[in-house]
Amino acid sequence: MRPERADAARNRAKILTAAAAVFAEKDPRTVTMDDVAKAAGVGRGTLYRRYPDIGSIAVALLDEHETGLQRELMEGPPPLGPGAPPADRLAAFYAAMVDLLEAHGDLALATEVGGKRFAVGAYGFWRAHVLSLLREAGVPSPEALADQLLAPLAPDVFVHQRAQGLSPSQVKAALARLATVLSHSA
Amino acid sequence: MRPERADAARNRAKILTAAAAVFAEKDPRTVTMDDVAKAAGVGRGTLYRRYPDIGSIAVALLDEHETGLQRELMEGPPPLGPGAPPADRLAAFYAAMVDLLEAHGDLALATEVGGKRFAVGAYGFWRAHVLSLLREAGVPSPEALADQLLAPLAPDVFVHQRAQGLSPSQVKAALARLATVLSHSA
């Protein structure tokens, strides 16, 4: 496997920055491959070479932001990272996700087209994290609960709540209640 | 406003039964207007006369099943209907919704195309119900929580959980925990 060619790298960068702009300025669910191609000044074929659909472009952009949080969850300071009680860690995770959604909700929305929410790699990571917290808290049969606790973080739910006039901190507060209340029962 | 003409009524029936069959036999997210038209033996124009998109056909079919539950919530016997403590009523509602999803998950999935989940009339009803239960339980600022408690009932979440091998009763159990635990904190 040869290293990436210079023109290919140049185009990859052009595509990503152009895509970020496009997703930001119009309804992310209606962004088309052509839009990105035009904005990046490349042909559609070039896009398809790397990304099988628009969703994956959005995922690629989102990953940059998500990996930071993922690292913090694994090896950062408490309460996000290890060391704090599970309830606090879950609440902190919720808060961090809300911040992420607030900053990049448009991208997150774009990753949902075609209902591949659960296929995306990041979902597995979040799920594994929540699952381990639930286990640590001693919650019985946490498998089903994990998905259910992740559901309120679905981009469309958050965006809907924001559109209804709820502030990010209100959303965080409700999620925090959920997190703390859960461990009470364990 | 004139009464509906005989042929129109006939076609409405043909469309609905044909649509139900089509949604059942293939991935409901890929069902097209043409599929339904062909199956019903009518032209596409006839479909558009009543339903602006496939989603609304699915909604029309689903409504038949949902109205039953809605009535029970309002005037049925406890714990589904009025009279039981909020936590029990919430758990019962969750269980009923799981049954509904288990029976008609395909339709529910089809209503989600285009991200109109929150625009559909039924969502408002469920939300109002949960909201009133939360108020009755004395939970503070229940507005944000209502959407979050409804999120695990999103068709794609449920279908995903089933596909993972979780049984309906496992899903119910986890939701019941959520419901009971919440009122503990009030």
Added chain:
DNA sequence: AGTGAAGTGGACACGGCGTCCACTTACTCG
């Protein structure tokens, strides 16, 4: 400079969407 492989981009065929309108059918009223 020459060569082969990697990369590019736009033309193409396909399929779904939503509209439009000439035609058909059912009700109504003389």
Added chain:
DNA sequence: CGAGTAAGTGGACGCCGTGTCCACTTCACT
């Protein structure tokens, strides 16, 4: 009962997005 009329029908049409394909260009290595 037999026009007249409004409601209802259906398929053709144009549009747009998708994903593929392949002749051409560019790069990197010698």
